[in-house]
Amino acid sequence: MREAKLKEQVFAKVEDAGIKFIRLWFTDILGSLKSVAITRGQLEHAIDDGIGFDGSSIIGYQTIEESDMIAKPDLSTFAILPPKDQGVARMICDVLEPSGKPYEGDPRYVLKRNIKSAAKKGFTFNIGPELEYFYFASNKNPQPLDRGGYFDLTPLDLASQLRKDTIGVLEGMGIRVEFSHHEGAPSQQEIDLHYDEALKMSDIVMTYRVVVKEIALQAGCHATFMPKPLEGENGSGMHTHQSLFKGERNAFFDPNDEYHLSAIAKGFIAGQLKHAREFCLVTAQWVNSYKRLVPGYEAPVYVSWALRNRSALIRVPMYKPGNELATRVELRCPDPACNPYLAFAVMLATGLEGIDKGYDLPEPVEMNVYKMTPEELKANGIESLPESIGEAIAETERSTIVRQSLGDHVFDHLIELKKKEWDDYRTHLSQYEIDRYLPIL
DSSP states (O other): OHHHHHHHHHHHHHHHHTOOEEEEEEEOTTOOEEEEEEEGGGHHHHHHHOEEEEGGGSTTSOOGGGOEEEEEEOGGGOEEOSSGGGOEEEEEEEEEOTTSOBOTTOHHHHHHHHHHHHHHTTOEEEEEEEEEEEEESOSSSOOBSOOOOTTOOTTTOTTHHHHHHHHHHHHHTTOOEEEEEEOSSTTEEEEEEOOEEHHHHHHHHHHHHHHHHHHHHHTTOEEEOOSOOSTTSOOOOEEEEEEEEETTEETTBOTTSTTSBOHHHHHHHHHHHHHHHHHHHHHSOSTTHHHHSSTTTTOOOEEEEESSOTTEEEEOOOOOTTOGGGOOEEEOOOOTTSOHHHHHHHHHHHHHHHHHTTOOOOOOOOSOGGGOOHHHHHHTTOOBOOSSHHHHHHHHHTOHHHHHHHOHHHHHHHHHHHHHHHHHHHTOOOHHHHHHHTTTO
16 A cells, blocks of 8 residues: 555656656665666556666676566655756665565665664664765865865855755755764865664665765866875764664663663663674775774774763763753764665664673773773773774674674675775785885885
8 A cells, every 4th residue: 555655656746847767776785876767658667567687797796697686666765856857866776686585685675674673673773874075176186175174164165055055955855954064174074964764864875975976076076985085184984873762762761871871772882882893894894994994083993982082982972951862872983985774784783782682881981092002991991993904804704793784695795895805905006115115125
């Protein structure tokens, strides 16, 4: 009944808006967006039967002898792409096998499966990400458009109009934006999204990244979500606010606790702390991600939690009386270039394990962790995140919980792809080595 109603609504919107083309989106394992455009005349066929494609041509999908795949649109994701007079809309797809069974290599299905596990326990998983990014003059050279800093206003912040245009497009597509501002590094930006259920938010993140890049392109510049594009400056993160709800009630809130955190919230935090080194490969998945995760640039390095301390891996924003629905846990290691479907899946799975197994939550660390000596870190039982993607791969490869949350297909292909990336990087001869060693060795 719901599917029939959604189908009716989609056709009504197509008719009213004069839509001529519909783009069907899905992602590969690494989070790259894939798209096929269909005409209005093919819409009913696509909705009923899906659109076939070659899975062997998608990174991390099928082998050539099992390459037939189907992209089936999720009707609830229908949105008109700007400008509206262009007559183009989009729907995000689930990937299916020819039999109609969900494809285990589809990142969206991975997240759906983990959300279903949470739902069996009565939980809804909500996400509110803060995606940072840079504007540069071109994609050839990271030349900033301005020298502005945190919260700077014009004339230092030359990108304010680009942010306004981006927000206008996002809100025109029904995506709720909370606020935006110039970030700490030159030409670095942040547009924060209003929290939503994890699957919907993953779709929104994919859309957000496209819109940011398209608006920049129209203005003759380049937007990038590369985690660390400028040496000596802060990198871009995707601080991710998380909460579990039971119905309309925030399951993280306890009015009688000294931190206003329930046992559920404490178990959730403990689970993520315990497995942070294991899932770091998923939330920070590129070689360049580990250039951001270094001390001194406002990025988390040490596995600890705190209330106000922004040097911790996990921060719990201070409770405001009467605002218990806003009780949440902020994980600070993800970057905006990750695959959100997989990142949110491992975040949920590790948090749930902490709840299910009753992990003990250590005391919060409110001192600046960056300034602690190695002896102090050891005395407080504080580990570091992996220092390279090679170390992250080794941690993830041994992880049972990450394998369970991603499924064997995605897990094995991700490890294989990341090993190849690490091998390519560490065998690459850089200009740094030529300049430093050739004259003297």
